[in-house]
Amino acid sequence: GGSETSGSGGASEDGTYTFKVSHVVQESHIWHKTAEKFDGELQAASDGRMSLEIYPASQLGLEQDMVQQMESGSIDFGFLTNAYMSTREDSLNAWFMPFLFSDLAEAAEMRNSEEAREMLASLESQGLVGLDFGFAGNRHILLKEGFVQSPEDIKGKKVRIIGSPAFQSFWDKTSAGPTAMPLSEVYTSLQTGVIDGMDIDLDALVTEKYYENAEYLTLTNHATFPTVIAMSKQVFDGLSDEDQEIIQTSLEKAVDWGVEEAIQREETNLEKLKEEGVLVKELDGSAFEDVSNEVRDEFSAESEIIKNFIETAE
Amino acid sequence: MKFIENVSELVYKIEKGIVAFLCSIILISLTLGVIFRYVLSAPLTWPNETAIFSLAWLTFVGGSMTIKTSTAPTIDIIVENLRGRLKHVINVIGYLLMFLFVSYIFYLSINWLSSPNILIQRSGSMELPMIIPYLSIPVSFLFMLIHVLELLLHSIFPNKEVE
Amino acid sequence: MAITITAFIVLLLIKIPIALVLGMTTVIYIWVTGNIGILTTLPQRLYSGMENYGLLAIPLFMLAGELMNSGGLTKRLVGFAQTVVGHFRGGLAYVNILANMMLASIIGSASAQIAMMSRTMVPAMEKEGYSRDFSTATTASAGLLGPIIPPSMLFIIYGVGSGVSIGEMFLAGVLPGILLSLTFIILIALIGMKQKWPTHDRAKIMEVARSFTTVIPALLVPLIIIVGVISGAFTPTESAAIASVVALISGFFFYREIKLKDTPSILVNTAKTTAMITLLIAMANIFGWMLSFEQVPQTIASWMASLTENPLIFLLLVNLFLLFVGMFMDGIAALVILIPIFTPLLVTYGIDPIHFGVIMCINLAAGLLTPPVGSGIYIASSLANISIGQLTRAILPFLLVTYVVLVILTYVPDIVLWLPAVIGE
Ligand code: NA
Ligand code: NA
Numbered sequence: 009g010g011s012e013t014s015g016s017g018g019a020s021e022d023g024t025y026t027f028k029v030s031h032v033v034q035e036s037h038i039w040h041k042t043a044e045k046f047d048g049e050l051q052a053a054s055d056g057r058m059s060l061e062i063y064p065a066s067q068l069g070l071e072q073d074m075v076q077q078m079e080s081g082s083i084d085f086g087f088l089t090n091a092y093m094s095t096r097e098d099s100l101n102a103w104f105m106p107f108l109f110s111d112l113a114e115a116a117e118m119r120n121s122e123e124a125r126e127m128l129a130s131l132e133s134q135g136l137v138g139l140d141f142g143f144a145g146n147r148h149i150l151l152k153e154g155f156v157q158s159p160e161d162i163k164g165k166k167v168r169i170i171g172s173p174a175f176q177s178f179w180d181k182t183s184a185g186p187t188a189m190p191l192s193e194v195y196t197s198l199q200t201g202v203i204d205g206m207d208i209d210l211d212a213l214v215t216e217k218y219y220e221n222a223e224y225l226t227l228t229n230h231a232t233f234p235t236v237i238a239m240s241k242q243v244f245d246g247l248s249d250e251d252q253e254i255i256q257t258s259l260e261k262a263v264d265w266g267v268e269e270a271i272q273r274e275e276t277n278l279e280k281l282k283e284e285g286v287l288v289k290e291l292d293g294s295a296f297e298d299v300s301n302e303v304r305d306e307f308s309a310e311s312e313i314i315k316n317f318i319e320t321a322e
Numbered sequence: 323m324k325f326i327e328n329v330s331e332l333v334y335k336i337e338k339g340i341v342a343f344l345c346s347i348i349l350i351s352l353t354l355g356v357i358f359r360y361v362l363s364a365p366l367t368w369p370n371e372t373a374i375f376s377l378a379w380l381t382f383v384g385g386s387m388t389i390k391t392s393t394a395p396t397i398d399i400i401v402e403n404l405r406g407r408l409k410h411v412i413n414v415i416g417y418l419l420m421f422l423f424v425s426y427i428f429y430l431s432i433n434w435l436s437s438p439n440i441l442i443q444r445s446g447s448m449e450l451p452m453i454i455p456y457l458s459i460p461v462s463f464l465f466m467l468i469h470v471l472e473l474l475l476h477s478i479f480p481n482k483e484v485e
Numbered sequence: 486m487a488i489t490i491t492a493f494i495v496l497l498l499i500k501i502p503i504a505l506v507l508g509m510t511t512v513i514y515i516w517v518t519g520n521i522g523i524l525t526t527l528p529q530r531l532y533s534g535m536e537n538y539g540l541l542a543i544p545l546f547m548l549a550g551e552l553m554n555s556g557g558l559t560k561r562l563v564g565f566a567q568t569v570v571g572h573f574r575g576g577l578a579y580v581n582i583l584a585n586m587m588l589a590s591i592i593g594s595a596s597a598q599i600a601m602m603s604r605t606m607v608p609a610m611e612k613e614g615y616s617r618d619f620s621t622a623t624t625a626s627a628g629l630l631g632p633i634i635p636p637s638m639l640f641i642i643y644g645v646g647s648g649v650s651i652g653e654m655f656l657a658g659v660l661p662g663i664l665l666s667l668t669f670i671i672l673i674a675l676i677g678m679k680q681k682w683p684t685h686d687r688a689k690i691m692e693v694a695r696s697f698t699t700v701i702p703a704l705l706v707p708l709i710i711i712v713g714v715i716s717g718a719f720t721p722t723e724s725a726a727i728a729s730v731v732a733l734i735s736g737f738f739f740y741r742e743i744k745l746k747d748t749p750s751i752l753v754n755t756a757k758t759t760a761m762i763t764l765l766i767a768m769a770n771i772f773g774w775m776l777s778f779e780q781v782p783q784t785i786a787s788w789m790a791s792l793t794e795n796p797l798i799f800l801l802l803v804n805l806f807l808l809f810v811g812m813f814m815d816g817i818a819a820l821v822i823l824i825p826i827f828t829p830l831l832v833t834y835g836i837d838p839i840h841f842g843v844i845m846c847i848n849l850a851a852g853l854l855t856p857p858v859g860s861g862i863y864i865a866s867s868l869a870n871i872s873i874g875q876l877t878r879a880i881l882p883f884l885l886v887t888y889v890v891l892v893i894l895t896y897v898p899d900i901v902l903w904l905p906a907v908i909g910e
Contacts, residue, residue: 342749345756374536377535381767388502393761394502397813399857400498400500402500419496423505459528
């Protein structure tokens with residue numbers, strides 16, 4: 009933040025900065041790699057004046073804590089999941105509109121859309137400067153038994169989902185039984201039938217080995233899963249125009265790299281999963297048209313940005 | 323002195339009612355969660371959040387009760403082996419520091435909840451306003467403040483209760 | 486940092502509740518570093534420490550324990566154990582261990598179990614001619630099974646703090662719990678051979694049958710918990726809820742010992758014992774954040790790495806450290822403070838976090854029985870009305886075998902990890 013103590017971020021007399029970056033994923037995750045890349049770009053562009061201290065895996069707190077610490081300027085940057093931020097800013101639900109993108113590359117293209125810029129700008133009232141969106145893999149469905157070709161196939165199945173308004177709405181409408189559950193219990197719960205499946209991205213599937221207990225993977229691409237990369241407004245406003253510029257361009261380069269990397273990973277992860285014997289099938293989303301239209305209408309009514317976002321994406 | 327004692331006792335009674343209620347809510351909501359998932363095969367989404375919010379309230383209100391009854395874990399090996407005046411002075415200092423700390427957290431929590439960004443926050447599945455669980459902090463720290471003040475006054479004037 | 490550490494120690498020693506000390510130390514740290522802006526986020530962090538599904542198991546297992554007691558279930562379990570193994574030489578001592586094992590599969594805390602059993606087992610053993618010292622020592626030591634045989638408050642807290650599955654922690658505790666029970670039984674047999682203890686008449690087969698039929702509802706509770714945990718049909722939190730409901734129904738309808746008017750005090754007691762732990766966890770959440778902010782774990786990690794690269798030596802050092810901490814600090818308090826410091830080091834040494842968690846929890850539980858600070862010995866000695874000194878002497882052999890078991894578990898991780906792995910197939 010804005011203080012001058014050694015090692016805790018912020019400015020010193022000679023205009024050098026060590027910024028604190030916080031996020032909630034493990035060090036192997038693409039978001040962490042993106043943060044590291046950002047550090048490199050920043051150091052290069054500022055001749056070593058600016059660098060990052062990265063705190064992974066919620067070390068500095070959960071997301072609600074991160075936002076508050078950014079508001080007060082004690083953390084400088086945060087990689088916040090869009091799922092959490094959508095409980096604070098409605099328009100962010102746009103990314104979760106069902107079956108809007110057929111793959112990750114399509115989703116990532118929307119990063120530079122006008123609507124995405126508007127979403128980022130809307131965070132200002134919360135003391136955040138929304139800088140960019142990063143991506144993890146798209147969401148797919150993993151089941152213990154059978155593939156998903158229509159809502160019928162998941163009727164009454166207990167599916168672990170992410171706690172977010174849009175995911176909740178989608179899953180409620182499919183007539184599956186959406187269940188919120190901490191990730192640490194998912195592996196055993198799949199194994200013992202406490203749940204029948206989960207809403208998941210391929211990266212997590214590979215690292216957490218859930219396929220050992222559930223081997224039917226339907227590639228649904230029913231939603232994408234971005235991170236909102238934001239900076240503390242208080243800290244940002246305290247920087248010179250030139251430094252603000254350095255930060256923005258360095259981050260953009262890092263995220264460009266991270267998005268490409270995430271798209272690559274989507275492919276390599278799929279290869280790995282097939283090697284592990286996971287049964288994979290793609291979904292033709294037309295059977296879900298009614299459900300997804302209902303969700304899209306519901307959220308379009310709440311936010312003009314979502315409505316436009318859907319139109320642009322289509 | 324008598325007044326603060328009475329207030330503290332009254333608060334304690336209220337706290338008892340609150341925690342007994344919360345405990346029942348935790349049990350009932352999670353049991354319903356299991357029944358709906360297993361027996362009726364229709365998982366509910368509200369039990370987990372309801373139970374977690376109840377636990378937060380239970381923790382801080384119950385925590386205030388453990389301060390009141392001096393049952394919160396402490397390291398008492400040193401103080402218990404002291405005698406007379408020194409022990410008395412250390413007790414008073416201890417309660418004074420506790421009083422300052424609890425007041426400070428109370429003050430910070432009021433500041434925290436007055437921020438406009440609190441009201442926009444909603445929970446992930448029930449979309450309940452987060453101010454409802456958040457209020458557990460200022461409310462229970464206010465309760466704790468009353469109890470600690472009573473303990474502090476009691477430690478400064480230990481003879482008053484004999485009168 | 487020196488000011489912060491000094492403040493932490495002084496505040497602890499002047500008998501301020503440990504939970505509040507954690508919060509105060511964090512505030513002092515922030516003042517000293519001048520990063521005042523962070524203070525505004527403290528209440529938020531205090532709250533978010535509680536946003537954890539796993540923590541819900543704590544009030545529910547507490548409630549199950551309270552209901553077992555007031556519902557007369559505990560009494561029946563002890564009676565049943567007596568009809569089964571009471572006739573051996575030293576029978577009542579074995580009954581003590583067996584009843585504690587059964588109780589341990591319902592109750593998650595050693596202090597709770599010691600308090601419960603000291604009232605029933607010590608007078609019973611004394612009446613049959615065992616010395617009071619030995620009776621109290623046996624009861625207090627067997628109470629250690631409480632947090633080792635699932636369910637376990639310590640394992641829940643470790644799971645929540647380290648991100649390890651609580652269900653797997655529970656499974657990992659089963660074999661170590663049985664191993665510890667067996668070593669206690671062997672120890673009792675050895676002492677018994679020397680001391681020519683009384684034997685009890687063998688219970689008639691009809692008595693065993695009758696005792697068994699009355700104990701069935703009481704046995705249901707541990708059965709549900711164990712089966713729930715092993716089969717994974719319920720999450721640990723859910724099995725705690727179901728166990729409470731079964732205990733409530735048995736106490737209410739079968740044994741008719743719970744009256745409607747008792748329920749408020751059962752609920753209030755549960756809430757208070759829960760809050761003692763969870764308030765500590767909430768405060769430790771801001772304390773742990775201070776440690777991360779200051780990169781304390783990384784500093785300790787690099788210091789440890791410079792001392793040794795051998796995981797076995799590392800574990801030995803950790804065990805000695807925990808033994809020392811356990812002498813002065815309550816196990817749960819020590820656990821919540823130390824988890825964020827130790828768990829980041831495990832990757833470096835390639836130690837399984839479940840293995841480490843079990844060792845850490847058993848070690849800190851044993852601290853309840855080590856002087857000068859040990860709530861277990863205080864509870865037992867005051868309930869049995871013997872001096873701390875007497876009890877400490879009598880308990881020493883039990884403590885020694887506990888540490889032997891701990892060494893075995895440290896060097897043979899399979900005893901801990903085998904069951905979770907087999908069930909995980
Ligand atoms: Na137990
Ligand atoms: Na001790």
